[in-house]
Amino acid sequence: MNDQNIIKTALLGSDKVQYDPISELNSIGNQIVEKQVDKEDAFLKNAAVNFLYNECGRIPNVHSGIQVSCPEEGKEELNAYTGFQIKSALQLKDDVLFYYLVYCTNQAGKIFGSDLVPDALNKALSQKKKAEAVLTACGETGKWLAGINKNWSPLFAASPSGEDWETGNLDWRLNYFAGLRQDAPADALALLKDLQQESANVRAEFIALLEINLSINDEAFLVSVLNDKSKKVKDIAVYLLKLVPGTAINQLFIDYLIKSLSVKEERVLLIAKKKVLGIDANITPDEDLFKYGLEKISSQKGVDDAVFWVAQIFGFIDVATLASKFNLSIEEWLKLVLGDKNADVFKPFLKNAAIHFEDKFLSKKLLESGIKDGIELLKYVDTKERNTFVKDLLETDFNKVLDLILETYDIIETTIAERILKKLSDNPYAIQTNIYQKLALSIPDGLLSLLKKYETPASDHYQVKYFSNQVAGMIRYIELRQTLKF
Amino acid sequence: MQFTHDQILKLAPDDASVKAGKALATSSKWIVAAFNEKALWGDCQGSGKTPYKTIIDLSNLAFKCSCPSRKFPCKHGLGLLFLYASHPSVFSGEKDLVPYVAEWINKRAAKQEEKKPNEDTVVDEKAQQKRVEARAKKVDLGVEELRLWIKDLVRTGIMRIPQNAYDFNKNIAARMVDAQAGGLANNLKRLSSINFYQDGWQKTLIKSLSKTYLLTEAYKNQELLSNELKQEVRSLIGWNTPKEQVLATTGVTDDWFVLSIDITEDNNLRTEKIWMYGKGTKRYALIINFYTAVQVNTNNIVSGNVICAELVFYPSPSPLRALFKGEVQKENSQLLPETQNHIADLFSHVSGLLTVNPFVEEIPFLLSSIKVVFENEAWLLVDADQKTILLSNLEDECWLILSITKGKSFVCFGIYQNEQFNVSSLFINAKYYPVK
Numbered sequence: 001m002n003d004q005n006i007i008k009t010a011l012l013g014s015d016k017v018q019y020d021p022i023s024e025l026n027s028i029g030n031q032i033v034e035k036q037v038d039k040e041d042a043f044l045k046n047a048a049v050n051f052l053y054n055e056c057g058r059i060p061n062v063h064s065g066i067q068v069s070c071p072e073e074g075k076e077e078l079n080a081y082t083g084f085q086i087k088s089a090l091q092l093k094d095d096v097l098f099y100y101l102v103y104c105t106n107q108a109g110k111i112f113g114s115d116l117v118p119d120a121l122n123k124a125l126s127q128k129k130k131a132e133a134v135l136t137a138c139g140e141t142g143k144w145l146a147g148i149n150k151n152w153s154p155l156f157a158a159s160p161s162g163e164d165w166e167t168g169n170l171d172w173r174l175n176y177f178a179g180l181r182q183d184a185p186a187d188a189l190a191l192l193k194d195l196q197q198e199s200a201n202v203r204a205e206f207i208a209l210l211e212i213n214l215s216i217n218d219e220a221f222l223v224s225v226l227n228d229k230s231k232k233v234k235d236i237a238v239y240l241l242k243l244v245p246g247t248a249i250n251q252l253f254i255d256y257l258i259k260s261l262s263v264k265e266e267r268v269l270l271i272a273k274k275k276v277l278g279i280d281a282n283i284t285p286d287e288d289l290f291k292y293g294l295e296k297i298s299s300q301k302g303v304d305d306a307v308f309w310v311a312q313i314f315g316f317i318d319v320a321t322l323a324s325k326f327n328l329s330i331e332e333w334l335k336l337v338l339g340d341k342n343a344d345v346f347k348p349f350l351k352n353a354a355i356h357f358e359d360k361f362l363s364k365k366l367l368e369s370g371i372k373d374g375i376e377l378l379k380y381v382d383t384k385e386r387n388t389f390v391k392d393l394l395e396t397d398f399n400k401v402l403d404l405i406l407e408t409y410d411i412i413e414t415t416i417a418e419r420i421l422k423k424l425s426d427n428p429y430a431i432q433t434n435i436y437q438k439l440a441l442s443i444p445d446g447l448l449s450l451l452k453k454y455e456t457p458a459s460d461h462y463q464v465k466y467f468s469n470q471v472a473g474m475i476r477y478i479e480l481r482q483t484l485k486f
Numbered sequence: 487m488q489f490t491h492d493q494i495l496k497l498a499p500d501d502a503s504v505k506a507g508k509a510l511a512t513s514s515k516w517i518v519a520a521f522n523e524k525a526l527w528g529d530c531q532g533s534g535k536t537p538y539k540t541i542i543d544l545s546n547l548a549f550k551c552s553c554p555s556r557k558f559p560c561k562h563g564l565g566l567l568f569l570y571a572s573h574p575s576v577f578s579g580e581k582d583l584v585p586y587v588a589e590w591i592n593k594r595a596a597k598q599e600e601k602k603p604n605e606d607t608v609v610d611e612k613a614q615q616k617r618v619e620a621r622a623k624k625v626d627l628g629v630e631e632l633r634l635w636i637k638d639l640v641r642t643g644i645m646r647i648p649q650n651a652y653d654f655n656k657n658i659a660a661r662m663v664d665a666q667a668g669g670l671a672n673n674l675k676r677l678s679s680i681n682f683y684q685d686g687w688q689k690t691l692i693k694s695l696s697k698t699y700l701l702t703e704a705y706k707n708q709e710l711l712s713n714e715l716k717q718e719v720r721s722l723i724g725w726n727t728p729k730e731q732v733l734a735t736t737g738v739t740d741d742w743f744v745l746s747i748d749i750t751e752d753n754n755l756r757t758e759k760i761w762m763y764g765k766g767t768k769r770y771a772l773i774i775n776f777y778t779a780v781q782v783n784t785n786n787i788v789s790g791n792v793i794c795a796e797l798v799f800y801p802s803p804s805p806l807r808a809l810f811k812g813e814v815q816k817e818n819s820q821l822l823p824e825t826q827n828h829i830a831d832l833f834s835h836v837s838g839l840l841t842v843n844p845f846v847e848e849i850p851f852l853l854s855s856i857k858v859v860f861e862n863e864a865w866l867l868v869d870a871d872q873k874t875i876l877l878s879n880l881e882d883e884c885w886l887i888l889s890i891t892k893g894k895s896f897v898c899f900g901i902y903q904n905e906q907f908n909v910s911s912l913f914i915n916a917k918y919y920p921v922k
Contacts, residue, residue, distance in 0.1 A: 003689060006692060006696075007688045007689055007692060009640075010640055010643065010644050010688065010691075010692040010695075011643055011644055011645045011688060012643045012645065013640065013641055013642045013643030013645075014640050014641050015641050015642070015643075016643070038637070040636075040637035040640050040641050041637065043640060044636060044637070044640060044695070044696045044699040044700070045696070045699070045700060045703065047692060047693075047696035048693075048696035048697050048699065048700040048844075049700075051693045051696065051697070052840055052844050055836065055837075055840060055905060056836070056837040056840050056841060057837065058833050058836075058837075058905070059833070060829045060830060060833055060873035060874055060875060061873070061874045062872050062873060062874070063859065063866065063868045063872045063873070063874045064872070065859070065861050067857070067859045067860070067861070067893055068893065069892055069893030069894050070892035070893055070894075084491070084492075088491075088495075088504075091501055091504075092501050092504060092505045093501075094505070114889045114890050114892060115886065115889065115890050115919055117889045118882065118885045118886050118889050141889055141892060144892070144893075145885065145888065145889055148860055148888070149885065452514070455512070455514040456514055465533070468514070472509065472512045472514055472515060473509055475512055475514075476508065476509065476511065476512055479572075
C-alpha cells in the first residue's frame with residue numbers, strides 16, 4: 001500500500017475502497033489484519049506504519065536549477081543600533097522616524113542591513129510616492145530580491161517607455177509625458193500630434209504640461225491649438241504663448257508696455273533727481289491683447305485701467321527682458337516698479353512671474369518689500385536669506401512656513417526654533433502630532449533645556465498639558481537622534 | 487538587574503503598548519522614580535489628578551499598576567522599565583521600600599513560599615490513588631471515543647472535510663479536554679492548521695489521524711512498551727510527568743547555545759519554546775514555558791547567546807524536553823555552533839529517531855552549507871551536495887531568510903516536521919539572525 005493508495009482509501013472511505021499493504025510491509029501488514037478489530041482499525045494501523053516506513057527510508061531530491069546570488073554591495077551597512085531603530089520604527093508604524101532614518105542613511109551613503117530589506121520593500125510598496133529614497137537605502141539586495149519577487153518587481157521597473165503610449169491609461173501617459181518633457185521637450189511635443197482625437201479635458205491636461213521646459217520651439221504648436229474647439233484648451237495655449245519670450249503674442253504685450261511705460265526723472269528736494277515710472281493712460285492696448293486674455297476693466301477699486309493693464313502684463317513677462325527694453329539693470333528696474341505708487345497693484349502679478357520664472361532675485365525683492373502671501377516665494381530664496389523672511393512670515397502664515405521649513409531635515413536656526421516653540425506653546429493645537437515629531441527632528445540640540453521647561457506643565461489647563469505631552473514626545477525624538485551614528 | 491530594549495520589547499503585550507510605553511520613558515512623566523535591589527517603582531502623572539502607582543518586582547519579574555488598563559504589563563510598567571534602561575540616573579536609590587511597594591513585594595514573596603511543597607504535609611496516598619484511577623478511567627473512555635471518531639471518518643471518507651474545515655474536529659477536541667487527555671486534544675486542534683486549500687492536505691490529514699490512532703493503540707497496550715516509550719506515550723496522551731520527578735534525575739551540564747525562542751499564543755496562553763544545543767554534549771534540548779495573560783517571561787534568556795546550565799530531561803526514548811536545574815549563567819557571547827550536517831544527515835537522523843520513537847513530531851537540527859532557493863513558487867533548502875528539502879516557513883520568513891543570506895551558503899537551525907524543515911534561526915558572516 002503506497003501513499004496514493006492510502007489517500008485514495010481515506011478520501012473515498014474504507015467502505016468503498018479496498019486497500020492492500022505493499023510487498024515490503026506484507027509481514028507486518030498481515031499481522032495487523034490478523035488482529036484487526038475491524039477494517040478501519042487495520043487500515044489506520046497500516047497507514048501509520050506505511051508513513052513511518054516511507055519517512056524512515058526517505059532519500060532527498062536532487063536540485064538541478066541555479067539561483068544567482070545577490071551582487072556585492074558597494075556601500076557599507078548601517079550599524080546594528082541604527083538598524084534596530086529602523087526595525088522598531090517599521091514595527092511601530094512610526095513613519096516620521098522611519099523616513100528620517102531613510103534620509104540619514106542615504107545622506108551617509110550607507111544601506112540598510114539585509115534583514116531590514118523585505119520590510120522596507122513592503123513599506124515602499126505601500127507608500128509608492130516615498131519609495132525612491134527607501135529603495136536607495138535597500139541597495140543591491142533590494143534590487144536582487146525584486147528580481148525574484150513579482151510583488152516587488154514593479155518598484156524597480158525601468159522608467160516607462162514610449163512603447164506603451166498608445167495603450168497606457170491617462171495617469172500613466174500624463175506621468176510619462178511630464179517626464180519626457182523634462183528630458184526631451186521636442187520628443188514630448190511630437191507625441192501630441194494626434195491630440196485632437198482626445199477629449200477636451202485630456203487635451204487641456206496635456207497642453208498644460210507644456211509649461212515644463214516651455215520655449216519658443218513650442219510656439220508653432222501652441223498657435224495651432226488656438227483654433228481648438230474648446231475654450232479651455234485655447235485659454236491654456238494663450239497663457240503659455242504669453243509666457244514664452246519671443247512669441248508673437250508675448251511680443252504684442254511687450255510692445256504695449258514699451259509704448260505705455262516710460263522712465264522719467266523727478267526732482268527730489270530741489271537738488272537730487274530720482275527715476276520714476278510713468279504710465280501713459282492715453283495709450284490703449286490693441287483689441288488683440290484683450291482677445292488674448294487681458295482684462296479690459298480694472299477689477300480693483302480705485303485702480304486706473306491703464307495701471308491694471310500694465311500690472312497684468314507684469315505677471316507673465318520676465319523682469320530681465322523688460323529691464324533690458326528700458327536700458328536698465330534688473331535691480332534698477334525693480335527699484336522703479338516696487339518703488340512706484342502703484343507697487344501694491346503690481347506685486348501680486350510680479351509674484352506670479354517670480355514663481356513661473358523661478359526668479360530668485362525678484363522673489364527676494366518682493367519678500368523684502370513685505371508682499372502679502374509671499375510664502376510661496378520662500379522656495380526660490382537661498383536658504384541663508386530665507387531665515388530673515390521666515391521670522392516675519394511665522395507670525396502671519398505659521399502652518400505654511402512650518403510646512404516649508406520641514407520639507408527638509410535641516411536643523412532650524414535657534415531663534416526661529418524658539419519662536420516656533422513659543423507660538424506652539426500659545427496654540428498647541430495648531431499642528432498635529434506627526435508634525436510635532438517631524439519638528440523635533442529639526443530642532444537644534446541646544447534647545448533641549450528649553451523643551452524640558454515646556455515639558456513640565458505650568459498648569460492643569462488642558463492645552464498646557466497637551467503641549468507638555470507633545471514636548472515629551474519631541475524630547476524622546478531629539479534624544480534618540482543624538483544617539484544615532486551613521 | 488539591567489534590561490536591554492530588546493528584552494523589554496519581549497515583555498510587551500503588543501506594539502501599541504511599546505509605542506505608548508516609549509512615550510512615557512521620559513523623566514517629566516514620573517513624579518517619583520525610585521529603585522531598590524528588590525523593586526522599581528514610580529508615580530506616573532496621567533490625565534487624572536492622582537498619579538498612577540507602578541511597581542516592578544525585580545527579584546521575580548512582575549508588574550503592578552493602579553491604572554485601569556487590562557493589558558499586562560501596561561504602558562506605565564513598560565515606560566518605567568524603558569526609562570530605567572535608558573536613563574537609570576533618573577531613579578533615586580532607596581535603601582528601604584516605601585510601604586505600598588513593600589506590602590506588594592512581601593505579599594508576593596509570601597505566596598512564593600506557600601507554593602513551595604510543605605515537607606511536613608502527609609500525602610493521602612489512598613485518595614491520590616483514587617484520583618489517578620478516576621482520571622485513568624476518564625482518559626480510557628476518551629481514547630475509545632476518539633478511536634471511534636477516527637474510524638468513522640475513514641469509513642465514510644475524508645473528502646468532505648474541507649467543506650467543514652473549521653468545525654469537524656471541534657467537538658471531539660473539546661471531548662478530549664473533558665476526558666483530561668490534553669495531549670490528544672492538542673493533536674486534534676492542530677488539524678485545524680492544515681491548509682485545506684492547498685494540494686497535499688489529504689496526506690497531512692490522514693498521516694496525522696493514523697499516527698494519533700497508533701498512539702491510542704500504544705496507550706492501550708502500554709504495558710508492552712519499554713518504560714521510556716511508555717512515559718513518552720502517556721505524556722503525548724496528556725499525563726504530566728511531575729517536575730519534581732524530573733528534577734530528581736541526574737542533569738547534563740554544558741554550555742548551551744540558545745538557538746531559537748519561539749513564542750505562540752492560544753486563548754490567552756503563551757507558550758515559549760527555547761531550543762538549545764549543547765556545545766560539548768552536541769545534543770538538543772527544549773525548554774517549554776507557559777505564561778497566562780498576566781504573567782511575564784521571567785528567564786531573560788536571549789536567543790543567539792550562550793548559557794551555562796544544568797539541564798534535566800523528561801523521560802523519553804529521544805529525550806528533548808528539559809528543565810533547568812539550579813542556576814543559569816548567562817555568558818552573553820555569540821558563538822557559531824560547530825556543525826557539518828547536510829540534508830542527507832538530517833534524513834538519516836530522522837530515520838534513527840523514528841526507529842526508537844515513532845511518535846516524535848518535532849525534530850531539531852542544525853544544517854550547514856545550506857542555501858535557500860525559490861523555484862516554481864516553492865521554497866527549498868539546498869545543500870552543498872544539491873540535496874533538497876521543502877521549507878515550511880511562512881512566506882514572509884522565507885523572503886527574510888533569502889534577503890539575509892543573499893543566495894549564499896549559511897548555517898541554520900530549524901525543526902523537521904511532516905517531511906519539511908522550518909528554519910528558526912540562521913548564522914551567516916559570523917552573525918546570528920532569528921527568523922521567528
